[in-house]
Amino acid sequence: MAVLRAKELTKIYQAGKVSVHALNGISVSIGKGSFTAVIGKSGSGKTTLLNVLSGLEIPDSGTVHLGAVELTGLKDRKMAALRRKKIGFVFQKFYLIPEFTVWENIFIPFYLDDKNPDMDYVEFLLKEMHMWERKDFFPGELSGGEQQRAAIVRALANRPEILFADEPTGNLDVKNSEEVLALFQKLQRQIGQTVVMVTHDLDIARRADRIICLEDGKIVSDTEEENECES
Numbered sequence: 001m002a003v004l005r006a007k008e009l010t011k012i013y014q015a016g017k018v019s020v021h022a023l024n025g026i027s028v029s030i031g032k033g034s035f036t037a038v039i040g041k042s043g044s045g046k047t048t049l050l051n052v053l054s055g056l057e058i059p060d061s062g063t064v065h066l067g068a069v070e071l072t073g074l075k076d077r078k079m080a081a082l083r084r085k086k087i088g089f090v091f092q093k094f095y096l097i098p099e100f101t102v103w104e105n106i107f108i109p110f111y112l113d114d115k116n117p118d119m120d121y122v123e124f125l126l127k128e129m130h131m132w133e134r135k136d137f138f139p140g141e142l143s144g145g146e147q148q149r150a151a152i153v154r155a156l157a158n159r160p161e162i163l164f165a166d167e168p169t170g171n172l173d174v175k176n177s178e179e180v181l182a183l184f185q186k187l188q189r190q191i192g193q194t195v196v197m198v199t200h201d202l203d204i205a206r207r208a209d210r211i212i213c214l215e216d217g218k219i220v221s222d223t224e225e226e227n228e229c230e231s
């Protein structure tokens with residue numbers, strides 16, 4: 001069963017007189033409970049694809065459906081609310097809010113929706129990421145790996161229908177990267193968490209069960225096994 005379906009996505013950036021076709025007719029369907037890696041050379045469109053699939057950016061043409069809802073038709077406020085409730089996003093640069101503690105960063109989306117988080121699940125995630133002891137720290141008091149682990153808890157706390165991660169291990173050392181990938185795999189197994197992750201690294205991509213390779217804004221391969229993709 002597909003949790004997300006995208007059809008014929010195009011995105012053209014205009015930089016001065018140059019037009020860049022960042023997405024060039026991409027159609028893709030993401031199965032519930034699947035773990036997908038998106039790889040490809042620098043500039044192939046990976047981040048643009050993730051941003052469009054997650055509603056952060058609007059495509060020039062094409063559609064994205066999350067379940068029955070067409071993201072591409074939503075206005076800003078509805079999109080923001082839907083993203084808070086149903087979509088998790090992990091960025092390479094973490095983007096924690098520096099004035100708030102880890103705990104507060106995790107809870108902000110819930111405050112905005114006047115909802116209470118599942119405390120047991122948040123505690124489980126913080127402990128899995130070895131961040132329970134650091135929950136009252138401010139981002140500036142944490143290492144890069146700790147900040148990313150906190151950002152991952154924030155992204156997963158509402159049990160999103162789909163988690164997008166853009167180079168989530170790009171700024172992490174081997175040990176931290178391993179913990180992040182192990183958590184994604186554990187959640188996939190235990191609660192059927194759907195994950196779509198961009199990476200440059202074929203070894204990291206191999207941890208997923210599907211590898212989509214992009215070139216010049218197009219999918220050039222989409223496999224469950226070894227992949228000839230240049231990344």
Ligand SMILES: Nc1ncnc2c1ncn2[C@@H]1O[C@H](COP(=O)(O)OP(=O)(O)OP(=O)(O)O)[C@@H](O)[C@H]1O
Nearest residue numbers: 013014015020022041042043044045046047048049
């Ligand atoms: N805001 C923008 N304005 C103009 N061009 C852009 C913009 N964002 C991306 N591009 C261009 O679109 C293309 C795809 O960019 P994108 O960031 O999606 O690639 P990527 O595969 O994620 O690259 P990397 O691996 O280097 O992060 C690139 O050629 C890039 O220069």
